[in-house]
Amino acid sequence: xxxxxxxxxxxxxxxxxxxxxxxxxxxxxxxxxxxxxxxxxxxxxxxxxxxxxxxxxxxxxxxxxxxxxxxxxxxxxxxxxxxxxxxxxxxxxxxxxxxxxxxxxxxxxxxxxxxxxxxxxxxxxxxxxxxxxxxxxxxx
Numbered sequence: 636x637x638x639x640x641x642x643x644x645x646x647x648x649x650x651x652x653x654x655x656x657x658x659x660x661x662x663x664x665x666x667x668x669x670x671x672x673x674x675x676x677x678x679x680x681x682x683x684x685x686x687x688x689x690x691x692x693x694x695x696x697x698x699x700x701x702x703x704x705x706x707x708x709x710x711x712x713x714x715x716x717x718x719x720x721x722x723x724x725x726x727x728x729x730x731x732x733x734x735x736x737x738x739x740x741x742x743x744x745x746x747x748x749x750x751x752x753x754x755x756x757x758x759x760x761x762x763x764x765x766x767x768x769x770x771x772x773x774x775x
Contacts (some may be wrong), residue, residue, distance in 0.1 A: 701767065
């Protein structure tokens, strides 16, 4: 048999080949877009943002190349904190009471979206761990 016959198509765990900076930049841009869309169609940050956040965490974990796993591994909590901090400064009522201070608004925003943060972070780290395990067992 030829070597082409032994070639297999890449699995889901092998497909991520994007540089970490590119994945992080795109994920942040999409998360900010989701934030703006959610705020445009609702009173405050809500379920649409949470679903987009979890989806982006999963997508980033699957898209990044193995040597940049760390960048994506720290992305979820930093991305969530970044969005919440931006809103605490610019539109406090979207994440907390309008009369809350910045720190209180950040804490309120993080707690209100804590389930999405936990799910997105767990999914991201879990997928990165599965991918790392697969790459170590199947070197190219």
